[in-house]
Amino acid sequence: MKKQTAGRDALGEFAPKFAQLNDDVLFGEVWSREEQLSARDRSLITVTALMAQGLTDTSFQHHLMAAKQNGITRSEIAEILTHAAFYAGWPKAWAAFRMAKEIWAEDAGDEKQAHQNRMVFPIGDPNDGFAQYFTGQSYLAPLSTSQMGIFNVTFEPGCRNNWHIHQADKGGGQILVCVAGRGYYQEWGKEPQELHPGDIVNIAPGVKHWHGAAPDSWFSHLAVEVPGENGHSEWCEPVTEEDYKKLR
Numbered sequence: 060m061k062k063q064t065a066g067r068d069a070l071g072e073f074a075p076k077f078a079q080l081n082d083d084v085l086f087g088e089v090w091s092r093e094e095q096l097s098a099r100d101r102s103l104i105t106v107t108a109l110m111a112q113g114l115t116d117t118s119f120q121h122h123l124m125a126a127k128q129n130g131i132t133r134s135e136i137a138e139i140l141t142h143a144a145f146y147a148g149w150p151k152a153w154a155a156f157r158m159a160k161e162i163w164a165e166d167a168g169d170e171k172q173a174h175q176n177r178m179v180f181p182i183g184d185p186n187d188g189f190a191q192y193f194t195g196q197s198y199l200a201p202l203s204t205s206q207m208g209i210f211n212v213t214f215e216p217g218c219r220n221n222w223h224i225h226q227a228d229k230g231g232g233q234i235l236v237c238v239a240g241r242g243y244y245q246e247w248g249k250e251p252q253e254l255h256p257g258d259i260v261n262i263a264p265g266v267k268h269w270h271g272a273a274p275d276s277w278f279s280h281l282a283v284e285v286p287g288e289n290g291h292s293e294w295c296e297p298v299t300e301e302d303y304k305k306l307r
Contacts (some may be wrong), residue, residue: 102126111147219271231287242278
């Protein structure tokens with residue numbers, strides 16, 4: 060960790076002992092003990108503790124900036140403050156959010172790039188051709204259109220497709236190969252299944268289902284079209300907000 064001098068810079072002459080304890084002990088020793096807790100973990104704890112006290116001054120701003128530098132993402136800080144609000148107080152969360160929103164403002168596009176960096180397949184272009192069947196923004200990258208169709212489908216956080224059915228007179232269906240992020244798959248009448256990279260979902264023809272991203276994560280899967288006769292997708296109603304929110 061970079062050597063801390065904030066205490067000596069601000070209070071070195073007025074309170075030299077406090078400055079020394081701040082720079083050498085708190086930041087020089089406690090924050091440097093990464094064999095016990097990572098800097099990211101310490102940032103999470105510190106931000107939550109300061110918010111709980113209602114301290115949203117320059118020190119809170121400093122620790123939010125440090126949390127960002129220590130790897131806490133825009134969606135993660137939003138979830139951390141939302142969770143803490145139920146225990147620390149709603150007005151304190153509002154004050155914390157105002158400051159956090161400014162610090163992570165430029166990161167709206169960074170998370171998309173970070174998701175791209177986690178996989179070898181391209182995110183592709185906005186999935187405008189099927190936008191009417193999706194809630195939220197999705198992206199499509201055709202990987203193979205000969206022999207069989209293979210497409211990389213990417214969902215922004217909270218995005219999912221409508222309930223739908225893959226129909227065919229013979230054969231058909233679809234295989235999902237999860238490649239990055241966290242998402243969900245659900246068949247009609249069954250509980251949702253959480254998806255992670257490496258998971259594979261076999262979808263038989265005639266089965267009503269939906270799939271998409273978790274509320275707080277980007278998600279990508281390869282959609283493999285199983286060859287069949289007269290294959291097509293029958294699109295149905297959207298997944299309701301009420302049902303989707305239960306995933307949290």
